Amino acid sequence: MDKYNKVIKELIKFRDERDWEQFHDSKNLALAISLEASELNELFLWKKGEEVENVKIDKIKEELADILSFTFLLAEKHKLDVFDIVLEKIKQNAEKYPVAKAKGTAKKYNEL
Amino acid sequence: MDKYNKVIKELIKFRDERDWEQFHDSKNLALAISLEASELNELFLWKKGEEVENVKIDKIKEELADILSFTFLLAEKHKLDVFDIVLEKIKQNAEKYPVAKAKGTAKKYNEL
Amino acid sequence: MDKYNKVIKELIKFRDERDWEQFHDSKNLALAISLEASELNELFLWKKGEEVENVKIDKIKEELADILSFTFLLAEKHKLDVFDIVLEKIKQNAEKYPVAKAKGTAKKYNEL
Amino acid sequence: MDKYNKVIKELIKFRDERDWEQFHDSKNLALAISLEASELNELFLWKKGEEVENVKIDKIKEELADILSFTFLLAEKHKLDVFDIVLEKIKQNAEKYPVAKAKGTAKKYNEL
Numbered sequence: 001m002d003k004y005n006k007v008i009k010e011l012i013k014f015r016d017e018r019d020w021e022q023f024h025d026s027k028n029l030a031l032a033i034s035l036e037a038s039e040l041n042e043l044f045l046w047k048k049g050e051e052v053e054n055v056k057i058d059k060i061k062e063e064l065a066d067i068l069s070f071t072f073l074l075a076e077k078h079k080l081d082v083f084d085i086v087l088e089k090i091k092q093n094a095e096k097y098p099v100a101k102a103k104g105t106a107k108k109y110n111e112l
Numbered sequence: 113m114d115k116y117n118k119v120i121k122e123l124i125k126f127r128d129e130r131d132w133e134q135f136h137d138s139k140n141l142a143l144a145i146s147l148e149a150s151e152l153n154e155l156f157l158w159k160k161g162e163e164v165e166n167v168k169i170d171k172i173k174e175e176l177a178d179i180l181s182f183t184f185l186l187a188e189k190h191k192l193d194v195f196d197i198v199l200e201k202i203k204q205n206a207e208k209y210p211v212a213k214a215k216g217t218a219k220k221y222n223e224l
Numbered sequence: 225m226d227k228y229n230k231v232i233k234e235l236i237k238f239r240d241e242r243d244w245e246q247f248h249d250s251k252n253l254a255l256a257i258s259l260e261a262s263e264l265n266e267l268f269l270w271k272k273g274e275e276v277e278n279v280k281i282d283k284i285k286e287e288l289a290d291i292l293s294f295t296f297l298l299a300e301k302h303k304l305d306v307f308d309i310v311l312e313k314i315k316q317n318a319e320k321y322p323v324a325k326a327k328g329t330a331k332k333y334n335e336l
Numbered sequence: 337m338d339k340y341n342k343v344i345k346e347l348i349k350f351r352d353e354r355d356w357e358q359f360h361d362s363k364n365l366a367l368a369i370s371l372e373a374s375e376l377n378e379l380f381l382w383k384k385g386e387e388v389e390n391v392k393i394d395k396i397k398e399e400l401a402d403i404l405s406f407t408f409l410l411a412e413k414h415k416l417d418v419f420d421i422v423l424e425k426i427k428q429n430a431e432k433y434p435v436a437k438a439k440g441t442a443k444k445y446n447e448l
């Protein structure tokens with residue numbers, strides 16, 4: 001069993017031992033991802049310059065883990081392969097952001 | 113090479129071809145995760161009951177891919193193993209949410 | 225002096241006594257609004273049916289106050305009248321969402 | 337009638353003409369605030385230094401108006417006076433962030 005499958009299995013085990021699947025509709029899982037993403041962002045609020053990269057790694061680790069947990073659970077609920085969907089999106093983005101136009105600029109594709 | 117490493121390699125290739133690493137400080141990557149999470153949530157806004165699970169899978173797939181892309185990039189920036197940090201967090205959460213107290217309730221650990 | 229001006233004056237006094245204007249660039253104020261909005265959303269996470277309207281009013285009050293504080297400060301920074309901009313937006317939205325098409329549906333304007 | 341009451345009256349008129357109150361439970365209104373706050377944040381994504389304050393005022397105006405609209409509607413739903421709750425919160429924050437400790441630092445109250 002590869003590592004991703006091990007993680008998914010553990011997440012489901014954790015969820016099912018607590019009888020929490022009843023709360024995990026797609027809307028609430030999406031909201032949970034968003035709230036964890038905000039906790040990650042809170043670590044950087046008001047920070048600038050080198051302070052940004054001085055945030056404690058343990059905090060970042062915890063918030064990233066929370067985001068990933070709910071994201072993996074939502075992907076699993078919809079039988080999506082988390083790696084395939086990212087690879088597919090990279091291809092789409094390559095068309096939206098051709099190197100010749102996008103290089104070195106942070107503009108959105110509709111402003112390129 | 114396993115699939116996760118393949119994905120990371122492609123994400124970095126995409127980023128570097130466009131010379132975008134200059135924008136990817138931790139604060140902006142965290143913000144990007146949050147904005148993609150909001151786009152996911154927008155799919156469910158105002159929806160209730162069975163409408164929630166009738167959102168088009170293609171939309172969910174795209175937004176999850178965006179969230180995962182920036183999350184993987186931020187994890188990679190900090191040399192974090194995305195699987196290990198989730199497994200570690202599950203262990204921590206098992207202590208915060210013991211089955212005996214948390215079963216069947218959506219209360220936060222500090223209200224159990 | 226009307227009530228809104230009193231509130232703005234107090235917000236600025238609070239900020240300046242603490243010498244916090246240095247942190248209040250538009251990007252960080254926007255992020256602060258978002259983080260407070262997430263704290264509001266956290267009150268409703270996993271809740272459904274009548275639970276949604278049973279959230280303690282004191283919690284809602286606090287989070288709304290935080291959202292409003294940062295929103296008022298960002299508006300003030302850009303010399304925007306919070307009432308005029310809402311009235312203007314209502315007019316714009318009336319064109320995007322004509323009653324004949326939008327009545328009783330939660331669809332976005334580009335799907336009407 | 338003061339300006340705030342005029343705005344609330346217009347917001348409710350707009351909502352009721354479209355029969356949208358059915359969608360406006362507190363959970364969805366809170367989510368709507370959050371999504372609008374993200375659209376505001378998107379204006380600043382990847383921007384740094386003086387770029388931050390060069391974002392077009394018209395965009396900021398629109399997003400602030402959206403945030404305010406849903407925030408006012410949620411406050412109205414709970415019969416909260418938007419000015420009183422901010423004034424009350426400023427008093428609470430003054431205790432959490434005493435000038436002597438908080439001056440010139442962006443630390444959270446529990447780290448002061």
